[in-house]
Amino acid sequence: MSNQKQFNVAVVGATGAVGQNIIKLLEERNFPINELKLLSSARSAGKAVPFKRSEITVQEAMPQSFEGIDIALFSAGGEVSKTLVPHAVQSGAIVIDNTNAFRMDPDTPLIVPEVNMDQMNGHKGVIANPNCSTIQLVAALKPLHDCYGISKVIVSTYQAVSGAGVQAIEETLRQSREVLDGHEVKPDILPVGSLPKKHQIAFNAIPQIDKFEENGFTLEEMKMIRETKKILGDDSIEVTATCVRIPVIYGHSESVYVELKKDFVMEDIRSILTNAPGIVLQDDPKQQLYPLAVNAAGRPDVFVGRLRKDLNHMRALNMWIVSDNLLKGAAWNAVQIAEYIAIEQK
Amino acid sequence: MSNQKQFNVAVVGATGAVGQNIIKLLEERNFPINELKLLSSARSAGKAVPFKRSEITVQEAMPQSFEGIDIALFSAGGEVSKTLVPHAVQSGAIVIDNTNAFRMDPDTPLIVPEVNMDQMNGHKGVIANPNCSTIQLVAALKPLHDCYGISKVIVSTYQAVSGAGVQAIEETLRQSREVLDGHEVKPDILPVGSLPKKHQIAFNAIPQIDKFEENGFTLEEMKMIRETKKILGDDSIEVTATCVRIPVIYGHSESVYVELKKDFVMEDIRSILTNAPGIVLQDDPKQQLYPLAVNAAGRPDVFVGRLRKDLNHMRALNMWIVSDNLLKGAAWNAVQIAEYIAIEQK
Structure with a gap:
């Protein structure tokens, strides 16, 4: 994967149960990352999260956090997604949203890669990750x-x-x-x-x-x-x-x-x-x-x-x-979608 | 209930989870007991079980254990029931069996008192307690x-x-x-x-x-x-x-x-x-x-x-x-049946 495009990736909800698993999977899968930005609520901002051989300091998620981000993985609850996903899309990021905020929106594909990758076509910047169950x-x-x-x-x-x-x-x-x-x-x-x-x-x-x-x-x-x-x-x-x-x-x-x-x-x-x-x-x-x-x-x-x-x-x-x-029901399904996006764009 | 008939009652499986609850309910409900006989496997025989203000020593359940018994409540597993219930019936006891041994036998009513007491009529000495679920x-x-x-x-x-x-x-x-x-x-x-x-x-x-x-x-x-x-x-x-x-x-x-x-x-x-x-x-x-x-x-x-x-x-x-x-699913349903038998025979 050495010649492929490297992506600027943001994880919103980086200190949560799903966020932690997403970070772990991005590392394990050797996802083509240029910069990894970890975002959370003000309460968790400042924490240091290990990634590969270094640590990344978690920042507070704000509307302007998504400048230069290619792929943003959201799992910080529906309210956070409703507020910040539009800003991420505006900034040009493709969002993979693990909350309930956009799942039933007719413009948002709801994707399980093994099941309905064909529904990905024509997304408008947001791809929803279904409920774990x-x-x-x-x-x-x-x-x-x-x-x-x-x-x-x-x-x-x-x-x-x-x-x-x-x-x-x-x-x-x-x-x-x-x-x-x-x-x-x-x-x-x-x-x-x-x-x-x-x-x-x-x-x-x-x-x-x-x-x-x-x-x-x-x-x-x-x-x-x-x-x-x-x-x-x-x-x-x-x-x-x-x-x-x-x-x-x-x-x-x-x-x-x-x-x-x-x-x-x-x-x-x-x-x-x-x-x-x-x-x-x-x-x-x-x-x-x-x-x-x-x-x-x-x-x-x-x-x-x-x-x-x-x-x-x-x-x-x-x-x-x-x-x-937390894996197929959340983090792994989201990272699978991210991998498809990465392959499509390489 | 002072003038009513007093019964000789046997509990088979007296040291088990259901048996213990049956004994407790017989005491709480002030079931009209003349003699209470507690029976178990050889392994548990000899144990002393509190009942009312005294203790009863558990005896090993044998074919001849049921002489003089009016009502026998079995919950010591299907194999024990298959072996001993016929002896209890032979001795003249009415058996309430909490195992799977006779439940589907066409001659054995399978009773939940609130549901099908009408099916009690014409039992041949054995009344089955259904599965808890x-x-x-x-x-x-x-x-x-x-x-x-x-x-x-x-x-x-x-x-x-x-x-x-x-x-x-x-x-x-x-x-x-x-x-x-x-x-x-x-x-x-x-x-x-x-x-x-x-x-x-x-x-x-x-x-x-x-x-x-x-x-x-x-x-x-x-x-x-x-x-x-x-x-x-x-x-x-x-x-x-x-x-x-x-x-x-x-x-x-x-x-x-x-x-x-x-x-x-x-x-x-x-x-x-x-x-x-x-x-x-x-x-x-x-x-x-x-x-x-x-x-x-x-x-x-x-x-x-x-x-x-x-x-x-x-x-x-x-x-x-x-x-x-253990209660409505087993002991309480069995004691309810015993109470109906007691009322019928008083």
Whole structure:
């Protein structure tokens, strides 16, 4: 990659859980970087973050931070993106936004590289990274949709606390120790930092991720529903989601029921998933082999198992999908998009 | 209850997680006991268990243990029940069996008192207590089935480790501390004590409860499927289940999608569930109120929340059902059945 173009890259939210993983991946993947600019809120500015053999001081993200930047990766929350992404685009940067701010904007492609790179064409400076739970779902659904057409999806999630940020991880570990030591548990962050009620996450399951909408679904559930249709490019797919936080640190798991439009045999489903990009099939009940969050953590793939034909619906199957929510669910998907941009522009 | 008949009661599996709860409930409910006989494996025999103001020494369960016993509550595993229940019946006891041994036997009623007490009639000495995950599911489904008819159920479970016994609880607590302390985790019991492969449960989600059947479903999943149809008395209901163990100590949670046969409005569903026996509706998204395992633990009720009309299917709804798997899911349901027997025979 020695003769290729070098890029000025900005990471917004550089001290967060996803930002840290993006920086690590840019280094590991030897992304063609000329200058790396690390940006954050005023609170985190001034911190030194190791990169390659030196350190980079984090600066406060401001409208003028993006001058000369070619690619800006945002993951500092929807409000920051709404405010600063237009300035980054104005400055000529291509933005890969990991928040909910632009995902459903018709002008913004919502991209999972293995699934819908064709939708990248004609972007207007912003490419959105889907919600973590959606990414791993559509990665597994896409090859089935291509072969059979999907009519209905019912998904229940088992989501890791790291999806709610570093503070939620710390809270989960602290609460776990409090329970083990027989101390009182004082919930502080989860389920939603900005809402008044807090619930214990240690040794519990909380059926709320993000705020509730008027229809009784949470925003996280509606993200899965809306984004799945947009990414698969088919509004006719019926999607129902129930999103649940459980005391896992890294790795979202999903129990998924899928109805297809055509008859199938399980052997073909296995073969299709085995050959699908980004998918690792882990499915051998006799060996008690199936995807597990603790094994998926730190790996870039989407793991699929517990594949079985439904007992009632001829054209339905069930499966268990697991992936590291900070990697394929966020940082890795964003860096993959950045790599495509780099290749296109070299 | 002073003039009523006093019963000779045997508890088989008296030192187990469910057995201990049965003994506690018999005491709390002031069950009309003449003599309480506590039985276990040879390994646990000799232990002293407190009951009321004294202690009872646990004896080894043998074929001749049931002489003079009126009611025998079994929860020492399917193999023990298969061997000893016939002897207990032979001795004239009415058996309430909390294992899988007789549940699908056509001669054995499978009873959730709030749901199908009418099926008790004509039992042949054995009444089966359903699987814990099934009990809380059918308790919430029954009033809807009565009003609208249920055509389809898709359930994903979030099951507590106490369902796998005292050793699984100890393992979960031990592993959690190992993770927090940065030590290596050595799985020993879960997912299935009798199978070779072990998986970490601390900060993980394991999509296997009990052994796999040939069709790719686990036995736990098939129990939910078969038992739901039997208890609701309707083989035409399509049931799909995915059963998952998560690091919760007490309280199973369930994400449930239900298709009804008739149109409905959510207001009526709420009203029906509010008035249903054994059900507590906890459903106020604005107040972030929904059932939580840590709140359900130690309580006898089945908690229902996250009620919402499906966005795709006119006649479908989604809900979240939580109950203490050792109480309504096991010991309390068994003691409820025992109380009905006591009232009938007084």
